[in-house]
Amino acid sequence: MAMHQENITAALALASAGIKIFPAGADKRPLVKGWQEAATCNVDQINRWWDGAAALPAIPCGQNNLVVIDCDRHDGGADGVAAFKSLVVARGGLSPQVPLVKTPNGGLHVYFRQPNGKALGNGRGSLPPGIDVRGAGGFVVGPGARLPDGRGWTAMIGRSSIHDAPPMPQWLVTMLRPAQREEAREKNNADTSHDRGRAYGMAALDRVEAELAAAPTGERNERLFKTAFRLATMAARGWLMESEIFETLLRACEGNDYLREHGNRATMKTIESGLRDGLNVPHDDLADRGDGAAQSGSGNGAGHREQRHKKVERTQRVTGEWDDPDMSILDSRRGELPDLPIEAFPQSVHRWMLNASRGAGVTVGHIALPLIGIASGLIGVARRVQATRSWQQPMTCWTCLVGVSGSGKTPSLDVVKRALSVVERSRQQENAARQLAHETRVERAKAALKKWKDDVAAAVDAGQPPPVKPAEAQDVRPFVVPRLYVSDCTIERLAPLLEARPRGVIYIADELARLFMNLERYSGGSDRAFWLEAWDGNSFTVERLGRPPVILAHLLVGVVGGFQPDLLARSFAGDSDGIYSRFLYAWPPEAPFREPSDDADEVDPEIINAFARLANLQAGDDDAFVPRSVPLTADARRVFTQFAQLAHQERQSLEGRDREYWCKGTGHVLRLSGTLCFLEWAWTGGAEPQAIEARHIESAVMFWKSYLWPHGRAALRLVGLSDKHGHARTVLRWLNAGNKTTVSREEVRREALAQRLDAGETQALLDMLVRTGWLREVLVKVFGPGRPPRRWDVNPRLFEVPL
Numbered sequence: 001m002a003m004h005q006e007n008i009t010a011a012l013a014l015a016s017a018g019i020k021i022f023p024a025g026a027d028k029r030p031l032v033k034g035w036q037e038a039a040t041c042n043v044d045q046i047n048r049w050w051d052g053a054a055a056l057p058a059i060p061c062g063q064n065n066l067v068v069i070d071c072d073r074h075d076g077g078a079d080g081v082a083a084f085k086s087l088v089v090a091r092g093g094l095s096p097q098v099p100l101v102k103t104p105n106g107g108l109h110v111y112f113r114q115p116n117g118k119a120l121g122n123g124r125g126s127l128p129p130g131i132d133v134r135g136a137g138g139f140v141v142g143p144g145a146r147l148p149d150g151r152g153w154t155a156m157i158g159r160s161s162i163h164d165a166p167p168m169p170q171w172l173v174t175m176l177r178p179a180q181r182e183e184a185r186e187k188n189n190a191d192t193s194h195d196r197g198r199a200y201g202m203a204a205l206d207r208v209e210a211e212l213a214a215a216p217t218g219e220r221n222e223r224l225f226k227t228a229f230r231l232a233t234m235a236a237r238g239w240l241m242e243s244e245i246f247e248t249l250l251r252a253c254e255g256n257d258y259l260r261e262h263g264n265r266a267t268m269k270t271i272e273s274g275l276r277d278g279l280n281v282p283h284d285d286l287a288d289r290g291d292g293a294a295q296s297g298s299g300n301g302a303g304h305r306e307q308r309h310k311k312v313e314r315t316q317r318v319t320g321e322w323d324d325p326d327m328s329i330l331d332s333r334r335g336e337l338p339d340l341p342i343e344a345f346p347q348s349v350h351r352w353m354l355n356a357s358r359g360a361g362v363t364v365g366h367i368a369l370p371l372i373g374i375a376s377g378l379i380g381v382a383r384r385v386q387a388t389r390s391w392q393q394p395m396t397c398w399t400c401l402v403g404v405s406g407s408g409k410t411p412s413l414d415v416v417k418r419a420l421s422v423v424e425r426s427r428q429q430e431n432a433a434r435q436l437a438h439e440t441r442v443e444r445a446k447a448a449l450k451k452w453k454d455d456v457a458a459a460v461d462a463g464q465p466p467p468v469k470p471a472e473a474q475d476v477r478p479f480v481v482p483r484l485y486v487s488d489c490t491i492e493r494l495a496p497l498l499e500a501r502p503r504g505v506i507y508i509a510d511e512l513a514r515l516f517m518n519l520e521r522y523s524g525g526s527d528r529a530f531w532l533e534a535w536d537g538n539s540f541t542v543e544r545l546g547r548p549p550v551i552l553a554h555l556l557v558g559v560v561g562g563f564q565p566d567l568l569a570r571s572f573a574g575d576s577d578g579i580y581s582r583f584l585y586a587w588p589p590e591a592p593f594r595e596p597s598d599d600a601d602e603v604d605p606e607i608i609n610a611f612a613r614l615a616n617l618q619a620g621d622d623d624a625f626v627p628r629s630v631p632l633t634a635d636a637r638r639v640f641t642q643f644a645q646l647a648h649q650e651r652q653s654l655e656g657r658d659r660e661y662w663c664k665g666t667g668h669v670l671r672l673s674g675t676l677c678f679l680e681w682a683w684t685g686g687a688e689p690q691a692i693e694a695r696h697i698e699s700a701v702m703f704w705k706s707y708l709w710p711h712g713r714a715a716l717r718l719v720g721l722s723d724k725h726g727h728a729r730t731v732l733r734w735l736n737a738g739n740k741t742t743v744s745r746e747e748v749r750r751e752a753l754a755q756r757l758d759a760g761e762t763q764a765l766l767d768m769l770v771r772t773g774w775l776r777e778v779l780v781k782v783f784g785p786g787r788p789p790r791r792w793d794v795n796p797r798l799f800e801v802p803l
Contacts, residue, residue: 232278
């Protein structure tokens with residue numbers, strides 16, 4: 001009864017604010033036919049709907065001129081909240097006027113007003129996995145709604161109401177409106193006018209409801225996907241709008257009860273999948289008007305009438321690069337990667353880098369990333385690069401070398417780590433003085449405590465109010481020796497170390513897989529949450545059993561080490577929260593044999609002095625640590641803006657892990673620019689830099705674009721650039737192992753993928769393999785009644801590749 005009252009109260013509150021609503025069940029399926037047209041603010045109608053009904057108030061987004069970003073959070077799935085947070089943080093944060101609503105599963109609804117121009121529908125555009133969109137043709141459950149189990153949709157306090165939602169920011173609009181396929185448009189526009197194409201598309205839309213209503217029950221999901229795909233090919237030509245496709249398909253699914261049987265989320269996923277893949281395959285030009293095929297509006301090519309005959313005849317339709325398939329799906333090797341551009345580093349450091357690499361028997365590329373990782377970790381959050389007043393980055397970089405055992409990772413790391421160890425030992429006297437000062441504070445606190453207790457006793461004896469316990473009588477935590485780095489440490493141990501050195505600590509390990517393969521094994525996921533935040537330098541609370549929590553104003557841990565290729569893949573397999581994108585990767589080649597050289601000392605005074613300067617950067621004392629911001633000069637900001645604009649444009653052509661890694665590029669460039677600036681100062685001495693100059697940004701951009709980005713892509717290819725990419729690799733390996741020369745969709749779904757994907761998702765995967773040249777669909781002609789089977793030939797080159 002209480003739940004019913006909460007839901008009708010929420011419904012009436014939304015209606016009173018001018019938000020049209022309709023009732024939905026606890027399974028989030030509409031309880032009224034024609035919900036888009038039925039939605040209302042009429043109080044009488046709402047009371048009739050909720051008269052004894054256990055319903056949730058649902059908001060049709062199109063009718064309310066809203067777009068809702070739906071960030072999911074499900075066990076085993078992508079974390080949409082974390083993904084959206086990363087997008088927002090990279091762009092300077094979210095306006096406090098944006099309404100936010102927490103969902104029952106820990107997800108988030110983010111409300112915006114529809115932008116000007118064509119209304120946004122439910123297409124995800126180029127958003128990362130875990131984030132859906134509800135616009136024209138979609139709906140969400142409103143704030144204040146409550147499920148039978150007590151969970152509900154809760155509006156976050158301090159935010160605007162949803163009827164006051166601000167316009168969507170332009171960067172998000174751009175992501176949701178994917179660029180038109182200009183090549184296809186330019187190629188075809190001369191042959192098919194827009195008006196004719198529009199008429200053709202509208203005729204196809206008019207037939208959708210009848211086509212889906214006629215689909216047999218067991219084939220509705222497949223038919224829905226194919227229909228969405230077919231209509232999307234017309235949208236790719238500009239003949240139809242995505243929003244009208246969504247609305248038509250949802251109306252059809254409501255009419256044939258597909259929506260009620262499968263639920264709103266599953267229906268949306270199937271439509272989105274078909275639209276996403278169809279938009280990549282613009283519709284062919286329409287045939288001449290005399291050709292009957294041009295009048296049908298029911299497919300992307302002719303031949304449907306011929307397929308109704310029984311006897312098989314095979315013809316081939318080439319839609320991929322059959323002669324040159326995309327090897328990157330299978331390639332788990334290093335491949336050809338660029339050498340380190342040493343000119344990106346300060347000139348004063350070149351001699352040491354070259355001598356150190358020769359002395360260790362490795363390439364200069366092996367030395368570069370440990371140097372960057374340790375130098376940046378010593379600075380930590382003591383200095384932050386300030387891109388704008390609201391966008392600051394700590395300088396700490398996570399760096400790793402990728403390579404098989406014996407390829408030079410450990411000697412490279414040791415060269416830099418030895419200098420750090422010398423600096424650590426040189427601080428013993430300073431730490432001893434800190435300990436003496438700490439012991440003095442402890443004894444002073446004990447004396448103050450004893451005096452306070454005596455004063456309390458005296459006041460009680462005199463019948464007076466007892467004095468308040470003074471601050472100097474509070475307990476003092478045990479002394480912890482500040483450490484510059486650790487090599488094996490639990491989170492519970494790291495927490496007090498970060499208290500002792502609030503600018504940050506460095507974690508150094510030859511093989512980082514032992515950390516990242518075990519983030520959830522013993523902690524139930526809490527270790528993963530810690531390390532996700534440990535790159536950002538924000539506040540964090542470490543809970544400890546039986547002891548008070550450690551509250552860190554700045555959780556920042558540098559990570560420096562290496563990965564063997566196979567362990568890298570296992571460390572980040574299934575990783576959907578983006579930990580892998582925080583790393584800078586280098587996969588340098590093995591160095592050729594060189595005669596032993598005395599070019600480098602075991603520990604060079606230059607690097608020791610540089611590390612000592614960085615470790616001793618002042619930022620207040622340990623009890624009043626205050627990070628200092630270092631702004632960009634005007635020229636530096638101009639250079640950075642140019643790179644940020646390029647990064648924004650380029651990401652439109654990327655997907656999956658590739659896209660997520662590229663999107664971190666602006667943050668990486670800022671951190672690198674600050675590290676290169678302060679490394680130059682630490683090496684040469686003089687006055688501390690007060691701003692990051694344009695040359696430092698230019699060096700960081702060069703380092704990222706020409707070296708770190710291609711090396712990172714090669715490393716992440718081991719994991720799979722996206723879930724679809726990983727599934728594609730699985731299918732190709734299965735085809736190779738079974739010497740399959742032809743295959744059906746159901747064979748792939750059942751045998752290769754063990755039914756991890758549904759029919760629509762499997763079809764999308766096959767379409768991807770066609771586009772990349774590994775499969776080629778063969779059209780099967782049959783003479784007689786019945787639907788022709790669909791099969792795909794396997795590219796023979798697959799069996800030439802050693803897997």
